Amino acid sequence: MSWALDHLGEILSRAGQHAWLAGIPLVLGLLIALPLGWLAARKAWLKGPLLSATGLLYTIPSLALFILLPSILKRGILDPVNVIVAMTIYTVALLTRTVADALSSVDPSTRAAATAMGYGGFARFRAVDLPLAVPVLAAGLRVAAVSNVSIVSVASLIGVNQLGYFLTNGYARSFATEVWVGIIACVALAVVFDLAIHGIARLLTPWARAAEARS
C-alpha cells in the first residue's frame, strides 16, 4: 500500500498513457466498424464474408501482432503507433458484428414510420437507426474496452510504456506488490471505461431514462 502511495505519480501517468492506447483505438475502431457493420446489415450477401474476415483478425495473438506490425508499418518497435493500430484492428474485429446486430435490432416498423415522415438515406441512419442502436452498440463497446485494457498491457513485453510496465518490472524484480498494483490499476481503468461508456450511452438515450423514471 505504501509502495503504491509513494509511486502514485508514476501510476497515474502510466494509467494516462494506458488510457490513450486503449481509448483512441476504441473511437477509431467504432468509426471504421460503423460503415462495415452497416454494409453487413444492409447487404445479406456481404454479411458472411465481412463478419468472417473481421473475425479472423481477432484470432491473431496480440504479442504476434505487436511484433509483426512494426515491420509492416516500417516503424520502430517502441513506437506507440503500432499498439494503436493493433488495438484498432482488434476493436474493428469485435465491433463490426456488434454494429450489424445493433442496426438489425432496430424495429422495421420504426424505420418504415421514419421513411413515411420523409427521412431518407443518411438522414434516417443518423437520426433514427443510429440512436436506436446505441444500447447494443454500448454493450459491444464495453466488451471491447475491457478487452483493450487487458491486451494493451501485453505491449510492455516489447517495452511500450503503460501500466503493464509494473507487471513486467515487478516480475523481473520478484516484487509481488508491484505486480498487484499493476493488476489493480488495470482493472480500475477497465471499470472507469465501463462506467464512462455506460454513462455516455445513458445520455444518448433519453427515452430509456424516461421509461425508467415512469416505471
Place this chain on the structure above:
Amino acid sequence: MIDDLVTWLQDPAHWSGPDGVPARLSEHVVYTAVTVLVAVVLAVPLGAWVGHTGRGRWLVTGANALRAVPSLGLLFAISMLVGPLIQSSLAFTLPSIIVLVILAIPPLLSGSYAGVESVDPAARDAARGMGMRGPQVLAQVELPIAMPLLLSGLRSATLQVIATATIAASISLGGLGRYLIDGLAARDLSQMVAGSVLVALLALFTDGALALVQRFLVSPGISGRRTRVGPTDVARLGSLRAGVSSTPRGTSPAVSPNGSD
C-alpha cells in the same frame, strides 16, 4: 521482412532439436489441448447446471468479471505465488497451465450457461411430457440446442489459450512463444517475425478446424445451415428459439412416433 522470414524458415537448423519448429509447435499444441480439456471438464458441467437450474448465476457473472484482469498480470502473479511451492521442473510449467485454465473458464462457462439457458421452456416441457427424465432432457434436448453457443465459447477459449501460451514464454514456458521472447532478448528480428507468423497461423488453423467441428456437431434442425455461428455471436439466441419452435422434428429423432418400430 519477407526475405528474413523465408531465410529463417528455410534454415534446416530451425527444424530439428528441442528448439526446432516441430518441437515448439507440438509443445504449444499440447499445452493448449491439455488446458482446454481441463477447463471444459471444470466449466461445461457447471455452466450447464447453472443454465438448467437457474441457480448460482453469480458464478457466471463473477467469471465474466475476471476477464477484466490482465492476463499478463495474472500470469506473473500466479507464477510468483505458486512457483516457489513447487520443487521440480514443473515450477515453470504448472503456474502457466493454471493461469491458462483460469483464462479458458469464463468463455466456456458463459457459453454453456447461455446455451442451456436459451432453451425454450416449451421444448423442455415437451420433452418432459414425452416422459424424458432430467438427465435425458439435458443430454437429448438441452445440450443439442445449447451446442452452437457452447462451441462458440470453446472457440474463444481455445484462441485465448493459444494467445496467452505465447505470452507465457516470458515466464519460461515452452511453445512457439519462445521464438518471440528469445528473439526479443537477442534482438533477432527474423526469429521474432517467424515465431509470430507461426503462432498466427496456428491460431487461424485451429479456429478453422473448430469451425468445421461446429458444422458437424450442430444439428441441422438448429443451425438451419444458412448462417454460420461466430465466436462472439449472441444475437443468435433469438433465432435459436425460433428454430426450436418451428422445427419440432429437430429436437431428437429418438422420440419420433415410429422410433419404437
